[in-house]
Amino acid sequence: MNRFAIAAAATLLAVTGGIAAAPAIFAQDAPQVPGAKDAARVTAGTYSADPGHSLIAFEVNHFGFNDYFGIFGDVAGTLTLDPANLDASTVDVAIPVASVTTASKGLTDHLLRAGKDGAKPDFFGPAPQAARFVSTSVKADGMTATITGDLTLNGVTKPVTFEAEFTGAGVNPFNKKETIGFEAETTIKRSDFGVNYGIPVVSDEVELDISVAFEKQ
DSSP, X not given: OOHHHHHHHHHHHHHHTOGGGSOGGGSTTSOOOSOBSOGGGOOSEEEEEOGXXXXXXXXXXXXXXXXXXXXXXXXXXXXXXXXXXXGGOEEEEEEOGGGOEESOHHHHHHHTOOOGGGOOOSSSOSSOOOEEEEEEEEEXXXXXXXXXXXXXXXXXXXXEEEEEEEEEEEEOTTTOOEEEEEEEEEEEEGGGGTOOTTXXXXXXXXXXXXXXXXXXX
16 A cells, blocks of 8 residues: 555544544454455456445645645445456446545635635535546456546546556455455546646646445445
């Protein structure tokens, strides 16, 4: 897991109460974690994103001094795949921009603030539409894949390519559903999606790091 994903995970743990709130499966005497990076565990079918265990983290540079992070949660969507023909896989996920979370309440409020005196919002505004990514091609190579598709954000659709990695599969011991995990990353320019506030002192480039669990339906 890269430093960005670690920072995102740490923020999420802080928001949800940290390790003290984790289930008993994390106790020292618990069985081994059921998910394993074993492609043989993956079965063909349609999977839905588990919104409680999926997130999209973003990173921007602030004034050239340091990088800043935030998280979108409550990811929804579907993955269809067949291990015998991975290149035919499809992904369609939605990200509720209104659920954005940062470590600063002031910044979170600014991201969702209406424009002054009826002007365009600096960022997303108070009632942003969910972002959506729909794949157009998948090129699998072992445990990794290059996923190209259309990202719609802030009312603008642009092609985006993610580099994805299979991170685990198995049966969730709580709900007994077959589950697959993936991480993916890419870099976009927010100006391509009409989010221009603060450029260039706040970077135009935004790194996206995605961690998604899909449950078989």
